[in-house]
Amino acid sequence: MPQFKQFPLPDTAEGLTEAEILTWHVKPGDAVKVNQIILEIETAKAAVELPCPWDGVVTELLAEVGQTVEVGVPIITIDVDPTGSAPAPTPAAAPASTSNGKIGEEMPGGRIATLVGYGPRAGAAKRRARKDAPAPVAAAPAPVAAPAPAPVAAAVVAEPVATPGGYVPLAKPPVRKLAKDLGVDLHALSGSGPGGVITREDVEQAVASPTPAPAVADPGSRERRVPIKGVRKATAQAMVDSAFTAPHVTEFLTVDVTPMMELRARLKNAPQFRDVKLTPLAFAAKAVVLAARRTPDVNATWDEAAQEIVYKDYVHLGIAAATPRGLVVPKVRDADRMSLRELAVALDALATTAREGRTTPADMMGGTITITNVGVFGVDTGTPIINPGESAILAFGAIRDMPWVVDGQVVPRKVCQLALSFDHRVVDGQQGSQFLADVGALLADPGVAMTY
Structure with missing residues (x-):
């Protein structure tokens, strides 16, 4: 006989509480296989594709596109035995009333006793009762609609419930x-x-239309409201937490990067770089990981709970990226072990994935230090906010032709500005200044890297 299972929204990343349904790739009646992608959701970190946990036939979609669903709430029903010959239980054989059993107990006909109106069908996952939920009360068996010809579980319709606290x-x-x-x-x-x-x-x-409007709404209104959710909501909370937890200090440095740009032009014609998108950001990334070797404090973490400073013997470099869904910070894992070419390839792949909204939650966790490339927007510099769990972030500004003094003569040079924000609990002024000076020196004269 048909066997119906409900797939609850899983926790796709540590701490996930809810997600928005972006796209369904299946519909009722579709046959599905294990690991087949059935929908796409947007969490507070990224868009994630969810695979099907079973073989079977889709009988019901329990969440709509655009709907925000809590983790653990069923989102789809699948008949995992669609070839069964016995008919599915009907509400007449399994009334929705909870008067003959406690919540969670099996009722006659195989149905699980639950709150009236929206309970799981036989075989569905059990949900933890809410602390503030009213106690279940008895209700008369609900009327039911005529069964549909398709092999799907019949929906139960219940009457409104009167509780000691009033109408529910x-x-x-x-x-x-x-x-x-x-x-x-x-x-x-x-x-x-x-x-x-x-x-x-x-x-x-x-x-x-919350109330009958006494007059026609102003067609010239110049305001619109958008719910705060997803990546924007998570980013806002993270920035608030960081700004009011870590004591920020920001230092600035203006650098003549003409030698770096000349080296970039030469390398672009070298055989090993001909198929690589070699950007100034790749040089900045290389400079950051090299400078972090001399000042490991910028790559450390303040552990408030343990009252410890955690020093990392690796660099997971975060790159702040603007996407249609908001700001995300994917990581280049073990960036300190990469050559300049490997960093350029990794940064290009990271940027492409982020623009397409395909960055996974795992790719945005566990960073140790971050670069925000404000220069791509033509901005000179800023005062960036440190990502939670890190101790420093470098803003890499636009590279401009500017007058510069060289050997006593004013000449046009390629110049950019750097801004380093750091957590003063972990990084002292001397250490922050040394790190920023080292990054600047490596960009002003890439040959200095030979001395590191």
């Missing part, structure tokens, strides 16, 4: 969360779904 409107958990986020009182809504269930569209309609 019918709505699925994601809809309740949406209403809470948007400030909508579910008690004031009439559900348009089967049996009066409040849907996502009901909540959005309430936001669009």
Whole structure:
């Protein structure tokens, strides 16, 4: 007989609490295989593709595109035995009432007793009860719709529940969360779904027209509101935490990088670099990892809980990248072990992946020091905020033709500005200044690297 399983939203990265459904790659009736990509979600860190955990046939999509779902909430139902001949249990054989059993216990017909209105079907994953959830109460068996011809589990429709605290409107958990986020009182809504269930569209309609408008809305309004979520929400929280936790100090240095640019021009014609996108950022990255050897404090971490400074014998170099979904900071792992050519290749691949929104959460974790290349926007410099868990970040400014004094003569040179922000709990002024001076020296005269 058919066997239905529900796939809950997994924690794709440590600490994930929710994600937004971006794209479904399957629909009800589609056959699926293990590890087949069935949907794409956006977490607080990146867009992630989720594979199917079972072979079978999709019977129901439990979340809509654009919907934010909490980790652990079922998002899809799959019949893992679509060739079974026995019919699926119907609500008549397994009433939705919880009056004959405790939550979590198996009821007659194989159904699991749960809160009325939105419980798991037989074989579904059990969810942990919310601490603030009202105690379940008895309810009459709900009316059901005629069974569909497709081999899918029949939906149960329940009546509104009266509790000691008053009327509890019918709505699925994601809809309740949406209403809470948007400030909508579910008690004031009439559900348009089967049996009066409040849907996502009901909540959005309430936001669009919360009360009967006394007058036509101003067509000339010049404001719009966008919910704070996903990468933008995570970035904002991380920057606030960093700014108000680590005591920031920022130092600046203006550098004549003409020798670096001349070396870049020569290397671009060398056989080993002809198929490589050799950018000034690659030279800056090489300078940072070399300079970090002489000042390891900039590559260390302040562990507040353990009251320790953790020194790293490796450099996982973060590169701040602007993407359509917001700022992300993917890492080049073990950048200190890479040659200039290897760094250039890694940076090009990293930038391409970030622009396409394909950077995985794992690629953005565990960084030790970061470069933000503000120069690509024509900006000279800035005061960057340190990424949480790191102790320093370097802003690499635009390279411009500027007048410069060389041997007592004012001549045009290629000049850029550097800005280093560091955590003064870990890095003293002398150490920060030494590191910034070393980076500048390596960019002003790449031959200095021979002495490191």
